[in-house]
Amino acid sequence: MRFLTPIAVLLGCCGVLPASAQDLKPAELIAMKRYKMAQLDSLVQAKGFKKVKTTEETGFSIYMYLYQVVEGSTPVQRNLQVGLRKAIHVLTLEYGVWSAADSANFVGQLSRDGFRRVVKTLPVIGTSHKTQAVSYKKGMEEISYSEHLESGEKLYLFSVSNEDYRP
Numbered sequence: 001m002r003f004l005t006p007i008a009v010l011l012g013c014c015g016v017l018p019a020s021a022q023d024l025k026p027a028e029l030i031a032m033k034r035y036k037m038a039q040l041d042s043l044v045q046a047k048g049f050k051k052v053k054t055t056e057e058t059g060f061s062i063y064m065y066l067y068q069v070v071e072g073s074t075p076v077q078r079n080l081q082v083g084l085r086k087a088i089h090v091l092t093l094e095y096g097v098w099s100a101a102d103s104a105n106f107v108g109q110l111s112r113d114g115f116r117r118v119v120k121t122l123p124v125i126g127t128s129h130k131t132q133a134v135s136y137k138k139g140m141e142e143i144s145y146s147e148h149l150e151s152g153e154k155l156y157l158f159s160v161s162n163e164d165y166r167p
């Protein structure tokens with residue numbers, strides 16, 4: 001696996017080796033959607049992520065965090081993209097991992113935490129094709145899951161949002 005630039009990650013969107021301090025747990029990802037930006041920034045940086053890009057506009061802000069190391073002989077990359085639309089009070093967190101093992105570990109944590117997998121089949125507008133939307137739900141909490149090809153590598157993406165975010 002080769003490391004991808006944060007810009008490639010930003011253009012493609014917006015996990016986890018077995019329990020290291022640098023991964024995000026499902027419960028942390030869900031909790032962070034209620035954190036103030038300073039608290040969120042502090043937690044993510046304490047886990048070893050570096051803020052690599054900030055875009056602040058009148059209508060929205062995007063903060064990109066990256067964790068990138070070699071553990072043993074294995075390159076590890078994880079990223080968190082935080083999107084904030086202050087005017088309409090929406091915060092979106094997208095946690096990406098670049099390893100199938102990281103993804104499987106995160107999904108395993110979701111299952112152990114009582115989340116159930118939900119798959120919806122949706123039509124692709126303008127075609128006869130259909131696509132599937134995958135999420136994990138527990139009560140009112142939901143984490144969306146998707147996979148994307150980025151520069152020939154697969155990105156496994158877990159995302160949550162808060163549509164009533166008060167910074």
